[in-house]
Amino acid sequence: MRESLVRAAFQLFLERGFEQTTIDDIVSLAGVGRRSFFRYFPSKEDVVFPDHEGALQGMTAFLREAPADGDPVAQACDASRLVLAMYAADPLFSVQRYRLTREVPGLRAHELSVVWRYERALAEHLRERGADRSDGALRADVVAAAVVAAHNHALRSWLRAGGEGDVDAAMDEALGYVARAFSPAGPSAAPASAVPADGAHPRQDPDEQVVVLVARKGAPLWQVVRDVEGALGQ
Amino acid sequence: MRESLVRAAFQLFLERGFEQTTIDDIVSLAGVGRRSFFRYFPSKEDVVFPDHEGALQGMTAFLREAPADGDPVAQACDASRLVLAMYAADPLFSVQRYRLTREVPGLRAHELSVVWRYERALAEHLRERGADRSDGALRADVVAAAVVAAHNHALRSWLRAGGEGDVDAAMDEALGYVARAFSPAGPSAAPASAVPADGAHPRQDPDEQVVVLVARKGAPLWQVVRDVEGALGQ
Structure with a gap:
């Protein structure tokens, strides 16, 4: 039922536009009741990003299981790949959603909140694993932001190109840049x-x-x- | 009139809460008409961040005037200090607003949009000044995110502490960390x-x-x- 709500919503968003589509329109096309919609999605914005809660939970679980003696920066980079995997699993849907999100200010704002939650999950991991460093909290915030920016740079370039091209290679390059800047051999926060x-x-x-x-x-x-x-x- | 709208709005937000305050309440307390409110602020959220448009314009102008032979990363760090200056100009107001923003999800979302616009302004500068690098666009996105995260780390620590402590020293440390990671002596995007x-x-x-x-x-x-x-x- 969740899946058919998403399909119905996107069909209407693409046909009429996001603002012009009501939740009643969506449940009517999906053939379900209004309460069913709210059982799955808190708002009309959330149906545009149906898999983000799952990806966020997957990321949190991945980080919790990450080896204690591993490089937390590399682990944060790997965790961000779970988000890419979600987009890459359905390129057509991802590209349509990207275009829709660019056009609707409310969706962009919603997307920023979603991205912020990923960033906080990464920062929390980096903070926990870097608690012995005097600059651990600063470093965690900066590295998490850098990982998310690099991930989104590669992801959005691919989405802008209509889902064509080697997104894995682009992601390797983007995350590799961050890893080199911040991994153990990277800069210390102590002034030079x-x-x-x-x-x-x-x-x-x-x-x-x-x-x-x-x-x-x-x-x-x-x-x-x-x-x-x-x-x-x- | 703009100033008295902001004062009236904050008095009501603190007394009644943000959600419970209407624009009619604000204009009534400020003794002006409803249209005057919308002449200055597109929405109730915007009155909470009355100086951000000015700071964003100041940042853009600062970056436009920055010497072409200077270090773009250092310039981005300095530009972010204009945002700190805005907060530090009125610590009491800034601390009150910080607490309000933490409590109201709609304000947090609005703040994320504002921060995103600062980040884009920095990224655009870095992109222009690094256009000769093959990894210029990636680097611009990552560095802009890192500068904003470092800035916000220092700013928010200070706001959480009620505006007490040496925010300039904390900002120097935070931005210094980013500068060391990404300034000319920092890592290249070419693999080691x-x-x-x-x-x-x-x-x-x-x-x-x-x-x-x-x-x-x-x-x-x-x-x-x-x-x-x-x-x-x-």
């Missing part, structure tokens, strides 16, 4: 000037086999070389 | 594995006097040392 004047601080990313070394200008060369040597494993 | 196996790539930030060196693990030590030496100016 807090790096001791006499030290070099090698940080390693074992997967990428790249050494990132931060040194205060003016540090003794022998000390920097010693640290470089250690970091390069030579 | 694209760093040539035989090279070290020193990058310098002349203001902070900190040397960041990225080297492929396994690079010859003499080559890394030569690059470190050059970067440290020794």
Whole structure:
């Protein structure tokens, strides 16, 4: 019944427009009673995004099960892919909905609220897993916003193109950009000037086999070389 | 007249609640006609955020005038401070509004739309100034979201604390975190594995006097040392 309500609603939204369609029109076409509509959807806006509650629950469950010793940023990126999967499961419906959402200000506002809830779920995960960092809460908010922006950049480019093209490759590129900016080898929230004047601080990313070394200008060369040597494993 | 409408509206919102206050109540208390209200505000929600249109225009003008050879990320961070300045100009009003917005779902949704418009203004600037990068559009969306999230993290911590504490210092820390992640010395969208196996790539930030060196693990030590030496100016 839920499915037939969604089908009826979209048929009418596309034929008459969202504003011109009433809930009575929808239940009448679907052949169900008005109370049935509200059993499934709190409002007319919600029928436009029928799968978001499920995706949000899936994301929360995925994050809860994520290994405690994993990279929380990579986990947040992977969690966002669950949203893409929902869109990619039905490209035609997703593209129609995207166009409808662009045209109706009320739907855009509703979509922003939905996106905000995804962002909060990611931020909460990052906050919990980064609770030992003094800048954990700031970092969680910034990274969650970056993941959502990257995800939506790839998703919307694909929707604008009518669902054509390799959305998985675009998503890999977009989320990879965020992962490189914020994963363990990424920037620390401590100001750069807090790096001791006499030290070099090698940080390693074992997967990428790249050494990132931060040194205060003016540090003794022998000390920097010693640290470089250690970091390069030579 | 605009100012007295805002004062009357807030008095009623705090006394009776937002939902229980009608536009007729507001104009009656302010002693003006109903049409005057709509001359200034499209809706009851807009009177809660009376200065955002001005701040958005200020931000757009600031970005338009920003030097073409400056760092667009730093410019976006500075532009976001115009929003903070608006809040800090009247802490009591800002704290009252924050509490009201937390309680009324319709106001939260309206606030998300406002924040979205700031984010788009920043993204457009970053997109224009980064048009020569192949990943310019992705980067613009991600950085704009990160700047807005960092700004809002500092702003909301201050509002939650009742407007007490050094919001400028908190904002410096929050925006500094984003600047370090994405400013010219920040990550490139090219995968880390694209760093040539035989090279070290020193990058310098002349203001902070900190040397960041990225080297492929396994690079010859003499080559890394030569690059470190050059970067440290020794």
